[in-house]
Amino acid sequence: MEKMNLCPKFETAFQLLGKRWNGLILRVLFQGPVRFRDISANIPSMSDKMLVDRLKELEIAGLVQRTVFPETPVRIEYQLTDKGKALEPALDEVQAWAEQWME
Amino acid sequence: MEKMNLCPKFETAFQLLGKRWNGLILRVLFQGPVRFRDISANIPSMSDKMLVDRLKELEIAGLVQRTVFPETPVRIEYQLTDKGKALEPALDEVQAWAEQWME
DNA sequence: GTTTGTTGCTTACCTTTAGTAAGTATATTA
């Protein structure tokens, strides 16, 4: 078989996107800036702890920006960066595949 | 925030695609029928055990077909089903994103 | 006729990650 050149970018990307919950979290974020409870309400099977962990990872990876509004109670908004927004076509393709082929 | 309808197909799809190694394995399978060692040689950081586990899952999910040729030593070929092949546009989009935005 | 090689796995073991349930700090409302 022909030896293909390994693509570390693709591998890294898939380890990020492929990590459980990240696809679903990103899909919620495509709606625009949202708050912690908005995300968790849309993904009821995910625990708060997982959401905290994933949002931190996505922020470090540069896909998500976190903004604090020092009101009471505190309001925190999560929104996609340009890098995060650029993922929309890819996730749309996954969704199209899921609708056609799953079940 | 507007309540979005949960999409279990999308969730299931992403739990499958998002699971570690699956994206990379599928990318190798897009080349055509391949053998166990072809895949493992292309993904050197993955252990045999993980590859066995993932190929079984992908077969059960209907994305991969396994064919045994009873030669000596035995030859086993893995290839994508139509459902598996239909994923190519989605993975291409992920790859395009990775090349533009990673690092 | 015992060793070596090849293939596609298993098995045992240990570590890392995921998941569950409860709790925290801050402040407003009843």
Place this chain on the structure above:
DNA sequence: TAATATACTTACTAAAGGTAAGCAACAAAC
């Protein structure tokens, strides 16, 4: 005073991932 809300933490257990070795079936080499 107690309840409510937000966005997390913490402690714990279960599940998944990762490592290294071994296995069964032959064939060919020595």
